Amino acid sequence: MSLVVRGRAWVLGDNITTDHIISGKYKYSKMGRLEDMLPYVFADVIPGFYEKVRPGDVIVAGEGFGYGSSREHAARLLKMIDIGAVMAKSFHRIFYRNAINSGLPVIVAKRVPDVTEQGDIVEVRIEEGIVTNVTRGVVERVAGLEEPLLSILRAGGLVEYVKRHGRLPW
Amino acid sequence: MPALTMTEKILAKRLGKAPSPGEHVVVPIDYVYMHDGTFPLALRVLREMGMEDQVDPGRLILFIDHAAPAPSVAAALVHQEMRRFAKKHGVRLHDVGRGISHQVMVEEGYARPWRIILGADSHTVTLGAVGSFATGVGSTDAAVAAVSGKAWIRVPEQVRVRLSGAELPRGVMGKDVALKLVSVLGANGAIYKALEFQGDLEALSLAARLTVSNMVVEAGAKLGLFPVDELTAKTLLEKYDVEAPRLYPDASAEYSDELELELGSLEPLVAAPPRVDNVKAVAEVEGIEVDQVFIGSCTNGRYEDFVAAARILRRHHVRESVRCIAVPASRRVFQELSRDGIIDVLAEAGCVVTYGTCGPCLGAHFGLLGEGETAISTSNRNFVGRMGHRDSKVYLASPLTAAAAAVTGRITDPRSLI
Incomplete structure (x- = not known):
């Protein structure tokens, strides 16, 4: 899997919680069947998101993305919907771990989120640590990821890593 | 070293x-x-x-x-x-x-x-x-x-x-x-x-x-x-x-x-919806009507929490317009409360009592909110739609403040009732 993602931006603000991504109500009415939860992703915050999202789209958010419940469903569902990457000014730690374990690229950027408008084309280079708003010509150098997180992302998640290598990365 | x-x-x-x-x-x-x-x-x-x-x-x-x-x-x-x-x-x-x-x-x-x-x-x-x-x-x-x-x-x-x-x-x-x-x-x-x-x-x-x-x-x-x-x-x-x-x-x-x-300078507080860091003194939101009160969860479902609530519920009945749900966090907590007569106090005051579920806190079961309803809850999150309908609201507070709202039907400073 290439760790360069280019796609349309879905712009969100600060403090997007895992409840915003997938509400506990749906989680407990569907009790663990991820496929059944897909249509409810962002249902309470972006009406029609599931119909409108396209593979490779990038979520661009503010501070504190992924606040709240430890439910990994939030990261998994974004990956299953084929979100290319999530860029935010900061992430809550459980979501961040879950995203990497699910093979969903996540990157912290401070400036690009401020200049990005809904539908702009953005590019994320995870390995080099470069994010670009292609539409507006803004480039930002950010911290890249370290091992073993890069290897997990390259494999497409921890499960895929273990399937491929027959062992855990640590 | x-x-x-x-x-x-x-x-x-x-x-x-x-x-x-x-x-x-x-x-x-x-x-x-x-x-x-x-x-x-x-x-x-x-x-x-x-x-x-x-x-x-x-x-x-x-x-x-x-x-x-x-x-x-x-x-x-x-x-x-x-x-x-x-x-x-x-x-x-x-x-x-x-x-x-x-x-x-x-x-x-x-x-x-x-x-x-x-x-x-x-x-x-x-x-x-x-x-x-x-x-x-x-x-x-x-x-x-x-x-x-x-x-x-x-x-x-x-x-x-x-x-x-x-x-x-x-x-x-x-x-x-x-x-x-x-x-x-x-x-x-x-x-x-x-x-x-x-x-x-x-x-x-x-x-x-x-x-x-x-x-x-x-x-x-x-x-x-x-x-x-x-x-x-x-x-x-x-x-x-x-x-x-x-x-x-x-x-x-x-x-x-x-x-x-x-x-020493703290006073009773609430976290107003839809953010936990949106904290206000009870005095600032006093009078807001509530439909449901939830006392329980991993945050406030312990013995001491219900003893505190009972200080108010022992002398006042839950208001007719309010559903008050009390959920001790474990069977053991329930038994300790039962032994000391607190469960009876809660039931006689008009609370619905069960034990050992997270249910209401995350809108899983045992008391979801309808459209436009307001709850005061001793749990830990008040996000949009957390406890039910997306147009419902959750105020987070202590068991004392929650119990005060249960008896008056409005967010109330518990110091007026103890």
Whole structure:
């Protein structure tokens, strides 16, 4: 899997919680069947998101993305919907771990989120640590990821890593 | 020997040296636990990895607490699967009615000072109140830890939170301390950090400390550690027959940041919707009508919480327009309350009483909110639609403040009723 993602931006603000991504109500009415939860992703915050999202789209958010419940469903569902990457000014730690374990690229950027408008084309280079708003010509150098997180992302998640290598990365 | 914080001491004991903040280290874990909300995905991960048969029954603990007893066939099927799994692999399962995981982890003595514990639930940080290095992870991390007995962690920066004041003012509880802390830090103010509480700790009972540690994750913190002092050791021994080794930071340990909270000037607080850090004095929101009151959850479902609520409910009936739902966090808490007549007080006041489910807090079952309804809740989150309809509202408060609203039908300063 290439760790360069280019796609349309879905712009969100600060403090997007895992409840915003997938509400506990749906989680407990569907009790663990991820496929059944897909249509409810962002249902309470972006009406029609599931119909409108396209593979490779990038979520661009503010501070504190992924606040709240430890439910990994939030990261998994974004990956299953084929979100290319999530860029935010900061992430809550459980979501961040879950995203990497699910093979969903996540990157912290401070400036690009401020200049990005809904539908702009953005590019994320995870390995080099470069994010670009292609539409507006803004480039930002950010911290890249370290091992073993890069290897997990390259494999497409921890499960895929273990399937491929027959062992855990640590 | 350098002076160490509590976080550093616990890690150094396992790693042979104190790691630096920001470093990634692989640590052995004592326990990992999951519940009916996070187990299904963990099982799926174990199966996809072909590792289901490798789970370590000495380390994994399962709880049925999020939707218990099963409110739907889908939940019943998850519970069935958990029972089958537990039996097949010899894994400990705390079934319907035993209680909410974080409370039972303390009662059963799994959570102790110096231990490293992961939970597939964000409120695992609760266990920091008894000196455990305890934090929440997702299902994949939990599944892998259940097999390998290890986890990678990023060593957190440590922040000293100094509490001052000999005792909490009248009408103020641990919950008000927790809300104040989250409001001072902000929802993102402690992301990835370990909070270590110091100072005048005698003002906080173990129950109050558990409430405070429980809510550190609402500021993004990875850990909320209290020293294990005489008070905690005595409580653990007397209540749960647990011998707790002491845990203190070194006096000259260095922290990346420091914060001071003066307990003596606190007043009853609420977190107004839809953010936990949107904290206001009760006086600012007094008079807002409520449809439902929930007293319970891993934040405030302990003995002391219901004793506090009963101070008001003993002398006043729940108002007719209000549903008051009381859910002690475990069977044990329920039995202690029953023994002391508190359950009767709650029932006679008009509360609906059950025990051992997380249900109402996350809108899973046992009291969801309708369109436009308002609840006051002793739980920990008030996000949009958290407890039901997307146009319902949740105010977070202490058991005293919640009980005051139950009897007046409006958000009310509890000091007027005690």
